Amino acid sequence: MSGRIDRRQDFPLLVGPEGAELTYLDSAATAQKPEVVLAALAHYYRYDNANVYRGVYSLAARATAAFEAAREKVARFIHADPDEVVFTRGTTESINMVAWAWARAELKPGDEILTSEAEHHSNLVPWQEAARATGAELRFVPLSEDKTVSVDSVLGAISQRTRIVALAQVSNVLGNLPLEVARISEAAHRVGAVVLIDGAQSVPHLPIDVHAMDADFVAFSGHKMMGPTGIGVLYGKRQILAAMAPFHFGGEMISHVDPEVSTYKDAPQKFEGGTPPIAQAIGLGVACDYLSGLDMAQVMAHDRRLGELAASRLREVPGVHVYGPRGDRMGVVSFNLDGVHAHDVATALDQQGICVRAGHHCCQPLMRQLGVAATARASFYAYNTEQDVDKLTAGVLSTMEFFHHVAR
Amino acid sequence: MSLADLYREIILEHARHPQHKGPLDGPVTLQAGLDNPTCGDEVVVQVRLGPGGLVEAAKFDGVGCSISMAAASIMSEMLVGRTLAQVKELTESYTAMVSGQKAPTDDLQDLVAFAGVAQFPMRVKCAALPFHALQKGISRYEGGI
Numbered sequence: 001m002s003g004r005i006d007r008r009q010d011f012p013l014l015v016g017p018e019g020a021e022l023t024y025l026d027s028a029a030t031a032q033k034p035e036v037v038l039a040a041l042a043h044y045y046r047y048d049n050a051n052v053y054r055g056v057y058s059l060a061a062r063a064t065a066a067f068e069a070a071r072e073k074v075a076r077f078i079h080a081d082p083d084e085v086v087f088t089r090g091t092t093e094s095i096n097m098v099a100w101a102w103a104r105a106e107l108k109p110g111d112e113i114l115t116s117e118a119e120h121h122s123n124l125v126p127w128q129e130a131a132r133a134t135g136a137e138l139r140f141v142p143l144s145e146d147k148t149v150s151v152d153s154v155l156g157a158i159s160q161r162t163r164i165v166a167l168a169q170v171s172n173v174l175g176n177l178p179l180e181v182a183r184i185s186e187a188a189h190r191v192g193a194v195v196l197i198d199g200a201q202s203v204p205h206l207p208i209d210v211h212a213m214d215a216d217f218v219a220f221s222g223h224k225m226m227g228p229t230g231i232g233v234l235y236g237k238r239q240i241l242a243a244m245a246p247f248h249f250g251g252e253m254i255s256h257v258d259p260e261v262s263t264y265k266d267a268p269q270k271f272e273g274g275t276p277p278i279a280q281a282i283g284l285g286v287a288c289d290y291l292s293g294l295d296m297a298q299v300m301a302h303d304r305r306l307g308e309l310a311a312s313r314l315r316e317v318p319g320v321h322v323y324g325p326r327g328d329r330m331g332v333v334s335f336n337l338d339g340v341h342a343h344d345v346a347t348a349l350d351q352q353g354i355c356v357r358a359g360h361h362c363c364q365p366l367m368r369q370l371g372v373a374a375t376a377r378a379s380f381y382a383y384n385t386e387q388d389v390d391k392l393t394a395g396v397l398s399t400m401e402f403f404h405h406v407a408r
Numbered sequence: 409m410s411l412a413d414l415y416r417e418i419i420l421e422h423a424r425h426p427q428h429k430g431p432l433d434g435p436v437t438l439q440a441g442l443d444n445p446t447c448g449d450e451v452v453v454q455v456r457l458g459p460g461g462l463v464e465a466a467k468f469d470g471v472g473c474s475i476s477m478a479a480a481s482i483m484s485e486m487l488v489g490r491t492l493a494q495v496k497e498l499t500e501s502y503t504a505m506v507s508g509q510k511a512p513t514d515d516l517q518d519l520v521a522f523a524g525v526a527q528f529p530m531r532v533k534c535a536a537l538p539f540h541a542l543q544k545g546i547s548r549y550e551g552g553i
C-alpha cells in the first residue's frame with residue numbers, strides 16, 4: 001500500500017489565494033471537482049448542447065453520443081455493462097427507485113427487509129415506507145461493538161424470509177473497511193433475496209467490480225466522486241432491470257404511446273423518464289476517467305493512509321473520542337471532544353480554515369447507538385495530504401485549549 | 409472575527425453551568441419544544457404565568473451546542489417578571505440582533521453577548537432556537553391550543 005497522491009493542483013477551488021488556505025475535510029458530504037470536469041461541463045454547454053434522443057440534426061446526435069459515452073465510462077468504472085447503468089439524481093433517488101419499483105411489486109406480508117441501524121437515512125427511510133406499504137418487516141443486523149456492520153453478523157441475520165438486504169458498503173460516519181459484498185450476495189441469493197449496496201461512500205474511494213460483488217443493485221452519487229451534483233447511478237443486474245417496472249413515466253422512456261396504454265423502452269432508458277441531466281452525466285463520465293487515471297487502488301490506499309493517520313493522531317489527544325474501527329479504516333473519521341459540542345468544534349476549526357462536518361450526518365439511529373447527539377467528522381480524498389492531517393490535529397488541540405481554558 | 413468574539417466568557421459560563429435547566433415544577437402555562445434538524449440541537453421551554461400576567465417561572469431542557477444551550481439559559485433567567493408582551497418584544501429584539509438586522513441595544517442585557525453570532529451565519533439558528541421555541545409556545549397559548 002503506497003498510496004501517496006498529491007493532486008491538489010488539479011482542483012481550482014483548492015488553489016488560488018483563498019483556496020490555498022483551505023483544509024477541505026468534508027469529501028464524504030461532497031467532493032471538490034477537478035479542472036477536467038469543470039471544463040467538460042463548459043465544453044458541453046458551449047459546443048454540444050441539445051436534447052438527447054429526440055433530434056435528427058447532428059448537434060443532437062453529438063449530445064446523445066456524449067451522453068451515451070458517459071454511460072459507458074461509468075459502466076467501465078464499476079465493471080458493469082452500459083445497459084445496467086441507470087442515471088438518477090443520486091444515491092437517494094437510486095434507492096427510492098428500488099424501494100418503489102422493485103419492493104412494492106415484490107414484497108408481501110411476512111417478507112423481511114434486512115438493513116442496519118448504521119445506515120444513512122437514505123438507506124433506511126425508503127425501507128420503512130416500503131415495509132409500511134407492503135406489510136413486510138424491517139430487520140436490523142446486530143452491530144459490532146464499534147457499531148460497524150460485519151459480514152458475519154449479516155450472514156447470521158439472513159433468514160428464509162429475507163427478500164432484500166440493503167446495506168452501505170462503507171459507513172459515512174464510521175469509515176469501516178468496505179464490506180465483502182460477494183459473501184453477502186452468496187448468502188442472500190441462496191435464500192432467494194436480492195442485495196442492494198449503498199455505494200455512496202465506497203464507489204468514490206475503491207476499485208469496484210459490481211459483477212464480482214454479485215450485488216443486484218448498487219446506488220451511488222456523482223457529486224461524491226468529483227462529478228457534478230444532480231447525477232447519480234443505479235446499477236442493476238440486467239435480468240432484474242428487465243423485470244422491474246419503470247418508476248418515472250413520461251417522455252424519453254416510452255416506446256409507443258396510445259391514448260389508453262403505452263409500451264416502454266428497455267432498460268436503462270425505461271427508468272429515465274424526462275430529459276436527463278445530460279451535462280451532469282457527461283461530467284460524471286469525465287470524473288470516472290480522472291479517478292481511473294489516478295488508479296482506484298492508489299486512491300483507496302491514499303484515503304486509508306490519511307484516515308488511519310488522522311484517527312490515531314486524534315486518539316492520542318486526551319479528551320478526544322474517535323468512533324469506528326480501531327486500526328484499519330477508510331478516510332472517514334468521526335470524533336468528539338470531551339465537554340465541547342461538535343458544532344462548536346466545527347466553528348472553531350472553520351476559524352482556522354478547516355472544513356469539517358458536525359451533526360448527526362443523516363444517521364440519527366447510529367448516533368443513538370453511539371450514545372451521542374452529534375459528532376464532528378473529517379473525511380479525506382485524493383487532494384488531501386498528510387499536511388491536512390497535521391492541520392486537523394493542531395486545530396483540534398487549539399480548540400480543546402480554547403474551550404477548556406476560557407471555561408475554567 | 410475571532411473565536412472569542414463569538415464565544416464570550418458569559419456564553420461559555422452558561423453553557424458549562426446552565427441556569428434554569430430541567431423540568432418546571434408545578435403548573436405550566438405554556439410550553440413548546442423545537443429542534444434544529446440539520447444539526448441536532450433540541451430545546452424545550454416551559455413558562456408559568458403568575459398574578460398580573462407576569463412570568464413567575466421559566467425553565468428549559470435540551471441538548472445542543474454551547475450557543476444554543478447558553479442562549480436558553482440566559483433567556484430563562486431574563487423572562488421572570490416580564491409580561492408576555494414584554495417577552496415578545498425581547499424575543500424580536502434578540503432575533504433581529506443575532507440575524508444581523510439590528511445592532512445590540514441595552515434592553516437585551518446579558519443577551520448582548522450573542523451579538524457576534526451575526527458574523528457566523530451557520531450558527532444563527534443555534535442562537536435563535538430557544539427563542540423560536542418560546543415564540544411557538546406563546547402563539548399556541550394565545551391561540552388556545
Ligand SMILES: Cc1ncc(COP(=O)(O)O)c(C=O)c1O
Binds near residue numbers: 198
Ligand atoms: C452512505 C450514504 N448514503 C446515501 C447518501 C445520500 O446521497 P445523496 O444525498 O447524494 O443522494 C449519502 C450522502 O451523504 C451517504 O453518505
Ligand SMILES: [Zn+2]
Binds near residue numbers: 343447449473476
Ligand atoms: Zn448548534
